[in-house]
Amino acid sequence: xxxxxxxxxxxxxxxxxxxxxxxxxxxxxxxxxxxxxxxxxxxxxxxxxxxxxxxxxxxxxxxxxxxxxxxxxxxxxxxxxxxxxxxxxxxxxxxxxxxxxxxxxxxxxxxxxxxxxxxxxxxxx
Numbered sequence: 001x002x003x004x005x006x007x008x009x010x011x012x013x014x015x016x017x018x019x020x021x022x023x024x025x026x027x028x029x030x031x032x033x034x035x036x037x038x039x040x041x042x043x044x045x046x047x048x049x050x051x052x053x054x055x056x057x058x059x060x061x062x063x064x065x066x067x068x069x070x071x072x073x074x075x076x077x078x079x080x081x082x083x084x085x086x087x088x089x090x091x092x093x094x095x096x097x098x099x100x101x102x103x104x105x106x107x108x109x110x111x112x113x114x115x116x117x118x119x120x121x122x123x124x125x
Contacts, residue, residue, distance in 0.1 A: 023050045025116070026062045027075075027102070027109040033062065034070050044078040044118050075102060075109065079120040095125045 023035020025047065035050040053068040076084040083091040083102045091104035099112045118124070 023052070025111055025114055026054050027111045028054075028056075029107050029109050032070055035064075036075070038116070040117075040119060044076065044080075044121065045116060047075040047077060049073050049075075077102065077116065077118055079118050079122075081121065081124040093124060 024038050025036040026033055027036055027047070028034075033054040033056065035052055035054060036047040037050060039046045039048070049070070049072045051069050051072045053065045053070050054062045055065055056062050071087075073085060073087045075088075077093055078084070081092050081094065083093045083104065085104065088104035088107050091102060091108075093100060093102045093116075095116060099110065099114050100116045101111070102109045
């Protein structure tokens with residue numbers, strides 16, 4: 001009986017780690033949707049893509065497309081409503097009732113029905 005309890009606890013611990021690795025945010029541009037992990041720093045929030053492509057359906061919500069990868073990249077979201085990415089350049093961001101959007105010169109990323117907490121950000125809402 002003890003071995004069964006230990007195996008159950010190990011399974012719960014391992015499955016918790018696996019499920020915790022899902023992306024925190026899903027952002028979409030005209031070409032694709034991808035997941036992002038967030039990390040707060042002194043300038044704002046860093047969003048790192050997870051390299052997975054996501055699709056959306058009303059019944060399932062966002063779900064990863066099996067076997068399809070996208071190039072990983074990073075988006076920097078500043079507390080002065082500024083954004084930066086090596087891939088997309090400089091831009092700005094705003095948050096509204098429908099989510100938040102990062103605007104770049106030739107592209108944008110929409111994070112529909114999601115809120116981004118950027119400590120110290122003012123006027124981006």
